[in-house]
Amino acid sequence: MDQTNAHGGWVDLHCHVLPGLDDGPAELAQSVAVVQGLERLGFAELHPTPHQYAGRWTPNRAQCHAAAAALRAALVAAGSKVVVADPAGENMWDELLAARHPTGAQPHYTGARAFLLEFPRDALPPQLAERLFELRLHGSLPVIAHLERWPELADDPARLGSLAGKAALLVNLSALGGLGGWSTRGRARRLVLKQRVHAVTSDTHGESDLPFCKAGLEWLLRRLGPAGARQLLVEGPRAILAGEIPEA
Numbered sequence: 001m002d003q004t005n006a007h008g009g010w011v012d013l014h015c016h017v018l019p020g021l022d023d024g025p026a027e028l029a030q031s032v033a034v035v036q037g038l039e040r041l042g043f044a045e046l047h048p049t050p051h052q053y054a055g056r057w058t059p060n061r062a063q064c065h066a067a068a069a070a071l072r073a074a075l076v077a078a079g080s081k082v083v084v085a086d087p088a089g090e091n092m093w094d095e096l097l098a099a100r101h102p103t104g105a106q107p108h109y110t111g112a113r114a115f116l117l118e119f120p121r122d123a124l125p126p127q128l129a130e131r132l133f134e135l136r137l138h139g140s141l142p143v144i145a146h147l148e149r150w151p152e153l154a155d156d157p158a159r160l161g162s163l164a165g166k167a168a169l170l171v172n173l174s175a176l177g178g179l180g181g182w183s184t185r186g187r188a189r190r191l192v193l194k195q196r197v198h199a200v201t202s203d204t205h206g207e208s209d210l211p212f213c214k215a216g217l218e219w220l221l222r223r224l225g226p227a228g229a230r231q232l233l234v235e236g237p238r239a240i241l242a243g244e245i246p247e248a
Contacts, residue, residue: 008042011237014201018067021059022051024205032074037210045083052089054096086110093119113243114141132166142167148188168240172203177215198246199236
């Protein structure tokens with residue numbers, strides 16, 4: 001057994017494992033291989049988050065649920081015990097989200113007020129703390145994906161602190177393992193060690209991401225120990241799924 005799986009039971013709130021919907025696996029067999037790789041690392045429950053990105057990927061509810069059903073059936077046939085939850089979505093901060101959020105129509109995690117949110121690569125939204133507060137007033141919990149990608153936020157304690165109580169914050173396990181380069185890795189690790197994030201997720205798009213996830217998990221277990229890893233990979237995700245911001 002992989003030593004990173006010695007504890008396991010991990011819950012993944014951000015992964016692209018459904019076939020044919022976005023920039024994740026194109027075919028069902030590829031999806032099965034990715035999920036099996038995550039299972040070997042100790043993941044027991046996956047919450048698929050296909051992109052919702054105006055002009056690029058906008059799979060509808062029926063398409064997402066059909067892909068999830070096909071994946072579940074294939075995993076059972078392959079002997080996997082991983083639970084694939086009903087799909088959520090990775091909602092880009094764009095005109096599609098702006099049209100949806102007043103009525104709460106953006107894809108949420110099952111049974112929760114929480115929804116996954118990402119920002120454009122080139123710039124963070126202006127007045128970010130205020131905008132996130134507005135989303136909270138609508139009864140939703142924004143869950144910010146891969147915080148390590150925005151140094152202007154992650155490396156600014158005051159700006160990052162202004163988000164307290166307004167959003168749950170995630171970093172990628174693969175970034176902890178080196179995907180994205182040494183600068184991104186260092187930023188992700190600092191955020192974890194300074195207890196500025198609420199959960200760690202794989203953001204897996206394919207089998208090529210798995211070695212980075214493994215390296216990130218090894219680092220997490222080495223630096224935080226089993227209890228610290230469990231907080232970020234089980235307890236934190238469970239709280240977010242309940243619509244709560246966990247203690248960092």
